[in-house]
Amino acid sequence: MSQSKVLKRTEVPAEHRWNLEDLFQSQQAWDQEYKEVKELLVKAQTFQGKLNTPEEIKACFELEDEISQHVERLYVYAHLHHDEDTTNPTYQSLSQKGKKLNVEVNEALSFITPEILALSDEQLDSFIANPILSEYQFTLKEMKREKAHVLSKAEEALLAQVGNLSQAPQTIFGMINNADMKFPKIKDENGNEAELTHGSYIQFLESPNRDVRRSAFKAVYETYRKQKNTIAATLTANINKNIFYSRVRKYPSVLEMSLYGDNIPKEVYTNLIDTIHESLPLLHRYMNLRKKLLGVEELHMYDLFAPLVEEYKWDITYEQAKQMISEGLxxxxxxxxxxxxxxxxxxxxxxxxxxxxxxxxxxxxxxxxxxxxxxxxxxxxxxxxxxxxxxxxxxxxxxxxNNLKYRDAQYTIFLAEVASTTNEALLMDYLLKKSTDPKQKMYLLTYYADQFRTTVFRQTMFAEFEKIVHERAEQGESLTSQDLSQIYYDLNVKYHGKGMVVDQDIEMEWARIPHFYTSFYVYKYATGFSAATSFSKQILEEGKPAVDRYLGFLKSGGSDYSINILKKAGVDMSSPEPIREAMAVFEDVIKQMEQLTN
Incomplete structure (x- = not known):
């Protein structure tokens, strides 16, 4: 049953709470482990200046893993307790203590990587091949791969000092966007004045009332337009910072620098954009269907989040949700x-x-x-x-x-959204097949189609914008607010097609996207969604062989490069195929929607 009122933490029944005693039986046990970590940190210092034999490196790595596991348990326990009730002063304090210990450990162990990287390539190669270090072979290979972009000790120290300066563009944008930006009030569905905020903006765009949607849309972008030169200067500063780091660290481009950490080939990024370009007619077809379902003569940018079906009330209790998920998976x-x-x-x-x-x-x-x-x-x-x-x-x-040692079990962000989205895709397929109510089915199809629009098409458009603006800056071209707006507007026209009105105001949307300050990140949403859709399609069509490959993917953690882990499981993100498979599913969703509307 759903709760009718918000309970105090002490009133929450045990069956609805997580059991943190599986981490630590008591506060005393936490304190004891905290003390042990402090002692282990002293022991770690004895390795400094000695990491030049396989035996010393192995012993040091083993100690590093032991310390890291302790700290992870301490940190997670403190933070989970803090998150279950952020007002509890005991866990506020414990959470701070866990954070400080984390920083202290990172500082104490920071000598390990530079010391190993100071070894010659020949020594590193011999250690990689040495059976004593077989368990740490991938770690050493990664260190060697990074070595080409690590500078001298003095240069690295200088870059570390620049670290705070490099955060400035993101910090300044955050202050403008979250603290200083004030939107005007608008009229809600009932004609009353309503606060327009970052949080309420999407709610207004989801309003069935078109005047409310239009007012919110215009008010937001008129507000950003007043700050266009400041925000353009902030975004350009972030791009120039990226170029500085890519050149200092000897990368061919900012894009390649950003992909290097996960060892992702540039083709993964460019394939995504190219394959989505060839699939744009599908998005245009969905826009035409959206126009028809909304019953409007012209589809505008502020209509993209409007509900396509009358509010469909579907109560699903927690117990029912667990049951449906089990059946769906x-x-x-x-x-x-x-x-x-x-x-x-x-x-x-x-x-x-x-x-x-x-x-x-x-x-x-x-x-x-x-x-x-x-x-x-x-x-x-x-x-x-x-x-x-x-x-x-x-x-x-x-x-x-459960299948890997600690170091190899940590998977990358590139892989992180694949398993979660595969679950959603399988659940959606199950619900659609089970549904007999046309209204319910349309509600599900709309939900799914909008996931494709926002997670694949929209994020790819963002990724293309980032690629264009960085390439222009790398070639020494200007990036004024007019340049940024023109690039962004043209992309919107290309992606959404001629069947809809691409309102001029949308040219300012680049100014409100915080992800543009974590450059070349958003493409992972689109690749993750595509990989998950490809996995779910293979699982449903092939059965056991695809399931075995998928479980192999789940068991691989971070034991190899992300792109290799996916490839072994049957999803090759360096080719256009997974994105095409995702687009085939999107086309099927559109077909089902069209059949229900005819």
Whole structure:
């Protein structure tokens, strides 16, 4: 049953709370482990200046892993307790203590990488081939790969000092966007004056009332337009900072520098953009369908989030959500469903909102114990998909942790959204096949189609914008607010097609996207969604062979480069195929919507 009122933390029934005693039995146990870490840090210092034999390196890595695992447990326990009730002073303090210890450990162990990188290539190669270090072969290979872009000790020290300066563009944008930006009031559905904020903007765009949508859209972009020169200067400063780092560290371009950490070939990025270009007619077809469903003569940019079906009330209790997810994920077989049930029934999940609890949802945990999931569950479709999504993350960690040593179990951000989104895709397929109510089916199809629009097409458009503006700056061309607006407007026309009105105001949207200050990151949403859609399609069509490959992916953690892990499992992100497979699913969704409207 859903909660009728928000409970105090002490009132939450045990079956709706996660069990943090699986991490530490008591506060005393936490304090004892904290003390042990402090002692181990002293021991770590004895390795300084000695990392030049396989035996010393192995012993040092083993100690580093031991310390890291302790710190992870301490840190996660403190933060989970803090997030379940942020007003609790005991856990506010414990969380701060965990944070400080984390910083202290990072500083104490910071000598390891530079000391190993100071070795000659010949020595490094001999250590990589040495059986004593076989367990750490991937770590050493990674260090050697990074070596080409590590500078001398003095230069690295200088770059470290520039670190604070390099945060300036993002910090300044954050202050303009979150603190100084004030939007005018607008009229809501009832004609009353309403506050327009970052949080309420999307809610207004989802309004069934077109005047409300238009007013919110115009008010937001007129406000950004007043700051266009300042924000353009801030974004350009961020681009120039990226160029500085890429040149100093001897990368061919900012894009290649950004992809280097995960060892992602440039083709993955360019393939995504090219393949989405060839699929734009599908998005245009969806825009035409959207226009028809909304019953408007012209489709505008402020109509993109408008509801396409009358509000469909679908109450799904937490118990029903667990049941439907289990049924939806049944193609993955018992090897997946058994740990899923263990998670549902054995204290992995903190279910409902309570006073002081952190908002949103996430999956997190520490190696050596099961993962944890924080929810703020409501009895609706969105919350059910959130549960499926977070359990995807949790089971990815569960399989990686149970099949790999600590160091190899940590998967990259490039892979992180694949397992969670595969769960959503399988659940969606199950719900669509099971649904007999045309209204319910249309509600589901709309939800799914908009995920393709926002996660694949929109994020790829962002990724293309980033690529264009960086390339222009690298070639020494100017980037005024007019340049940025023109580039952004032209991309919107290209992506959304001639079947809709691309309002001039949308040219200012680049000014409100915080992700542009974490450059070349957004493409991972689109590749992750495409890889997940490809996996789910293979699982549903092939059965066991595809399931075995997928479980192999979940068990691979970060034991190889992300692109290789996916390739072994049957999804080659260096080719256009996974994106084309995702587009085939999108086309099928559109076809089903068209059939229901005819």
């Amino acid at each position: 049944s193609p993955l077989g018992d090897n997946y469903l058994n740990p899923l049930q263990e998670g549902f029934n054995n204290g992995w999940i903190d279910v409902y909102e309570n006073e002081g609890k952190r908002t949103g949802a996430y999956s997190w945990g520490a190696y050596g114990t099961h993962p944890y999931v924080l929810l703020n569950h409501k009895d609706n479709l969105n919350s059910m998909f959130t549960l499926a999504h977070e359990m995807g993350h949790a089971l990815h960690s569960y399989f990686s942790d």
